[in-house]
Amino acid sequence: MGRNTRKRRTPLATKIVAGAAALAVGGGGLVWANFYASAHEDHGGHNRTRSAGAQVATIDCPDVGQKIRDVPDRARGEVDGELATMDSQITNAYQRLATTRRAQAGDSQFVQNTILGPLKDRRKAIIDRIQLEINRAGGKADDNLDELAGCQGRPADQQNGGGQNGGQDDGGQDDGQNGGGQNQDDNGNGAAGPFADDFVDINDVEPNSRDLENGFAANGDGGSTGSFTAVCGVNENNLFNSDNLIVAPGVDNGAHHTHDYVGNQDNSAFSSDEDLANADTSCQNQGDRSTYYWPVLRLQDGTQEFDANDQGGGAEGNVGKILKASQAEIRFVGNQRSDVVAMPKFLRIITGDAKAFTNGVANANSSFSCTGFEDRQVTDKYVLCPEGSQVVRTSNFQSCWDGQNIDSTNHRDHVAFVQRDGSCPNGFQAIPQLQVRLVYDVPAPAVENGQVRNPYAVDGFPEQLHKPITDHNDFINVMDEDLMNEVVDCINRGEDCQ
Incomplete structure (x- = not known):
């Protein structure tokens, strides 16, 4: 099958993910990640023990692009480019999640320390640039965009029914959010879903x-x-x-x-x-x-x-x-x-x-x-x-x-x-x-x-x-x-x- 062969330049967003192909497995696809956690944590005064079978299948990040309003026309191109770079960051983080299952199984804090924490820092840097670009172009950037920097891990069968909370960026899931019957395989072809x-x-x-x-x-x-x-x-x-x-x-x-x-x-x-x-x-x-x-x-x-x-x-x-x-x-x-x-x-x-x-x-x-x-x-x-x-x-x-x-x-x-x-x-x-x-x-x-x-x-x-x-x-x-x-x-x- 053919494709569009128009010659295209390679912007920063593409360079960020240029090495991702090396992570591909089985027919060029990506397997998903299982994460076994047993962290004992305090949430709002109530101690909860996370399930030993908590399965972090993917990464859930607030959609910054849906929260931005009133970007001056002359800043639109820069902002769109920054948002595309954020998409690439999530893709990279997901690929990291999907190819480090052994490390995750041996370290309950691996996802947080190695994937979600650094991702939050990188997203924060881009949000800062977006705010600067909006203000330089004569707009008024939302000072609360920083709240959208944090991401969280999620199982495959938990659909987000509402908006992003942006505040939880730990590597595990609360009780009731575990994989619960979702089959943990890649369909035999390296694709993460559908199931x-x-x-x-x-x-x-x-x-x-x-x-x-x-x-x-x-x-x-x-x-x-x-x-x-x-x-x-x-x-x-x-x-x-x-x-x-x-x-x-x-x-x-x-x-x-x-x-x-x-x-x-x-x-x-x-x-x-x-x-x-x-x-x-x-x-x-x-x-x-x-x-x-x-x-x-x-x-x-x-x-x-x-x-x-x-x-x-x-x-x-x-x-x-x-x-x-x-x-x-x-x-x-x-x-x-x-x-x-x-x-x-x-x-x-x-x-x-x-x-x-x-x-x-x-x-x-x-x-x-x-x-x-x-x-x-x-x-x-x-x-x-x-x-x-x-x-x-x-x-x-x-x-x-x-x-x-x-x-x-x-x-x-x-x-x-x-x-x-x-x-x-x-x-x-x-x-x-x-x-x-x-x-x-x-x-x-x-x-x-x-x-x-x-x-x-x-x-x-x-x-x-x-x-x-x-x-x-x-x-x-x-x-x-x-x-x-x-x-x-x-x-x-x-x-x-x-």
Whole structure:
């Protein structure tokens, strides 16, 4: 399979992780870590003895990028670069965690002293630089960002249900947070997850049971009821890279996982708005140079892909055969309560959260289902489909815009989801809602006795353990003005166009 071969420079963030490939095992992947602790500690006046079987599978760090607000425009590039470096620090720390199991077993303080303590110091140094860059550019940095420097160890089966506390940075887990039945293996292929508990038979999912705050379909019986379909293929050009132009512009391997691209054909981290506007497109309508991208889906079957030894691929635990979607349906729909207005050119939207396993579910959005069962959607599990049924990934994007900005510091605040009644929050305008439906022919994994063989999983940051809750989708609007007006008119007239 091919990949994006655009020549790219190597920034500091990449140099930090350049040696990580030497830590890879078994097909280029990373094994996870077991940590056996028996520390007797005092928590708020109550003595608790940590379980002798506490299993630290990954590293949980507060997401500094989601906490920063009001970064002056001239400091945005520097801040994005610093945040990308923090991601690389977490990746390095996780790789250290995953390759020192013997040392951890012999020293209850190894994780804290050797991994988490030094990581906190390095994160503190970057937070200090971010604050300085914001203040130098005329902004006012939050003095409390230092509270986000500390990280903690976590087992594989404990999902963070809320925000980060940032205060606990010890190497063990409190009572009730142990591995508890999670199978401690790497599926035989060196990949840290997914595990048997990450899968569910679609027949066991209740119809219409998905209940997250995000992702309501924007259109309905009233308001603007039309739709516009963008026919852009399924990445027949084999355009892949591990960049993220929205979150980490100018940073090679800013995503730490591989993306599929359709639409715009110039999607490296170094692409300018001008590059995007002048690029080729895979869309049938040549006025649509928008970039639509999402993490690849892989079958962990031992296949050595083109990126088996690369950062973003096998060297960071993303292993196996890349599965190309058999269908990639891209559709824009209206709003239940009102007409929609045109999206501004170069508007950037991220839906879902690539770090939702550690960040919590506040921004989780994408869901899994099976053809023939799409009234059953699940966000925190991969689905097992019956014979003849295919896996479906669905993402319904935010469809309310603040009317001013094409992006925001945390890449979220300039857009919003519709409220439960279909209306936009105060001060936001309804825009066409992007809905992406991806269909895959996936061999059903074998799940027996708490083990899963040949699982499929989305690519992700290595410390996220390939959890399904981390699925996400990205979009940059590069439609020309005439086409965007056509999209808006079609939707507001209640017609179905393409």
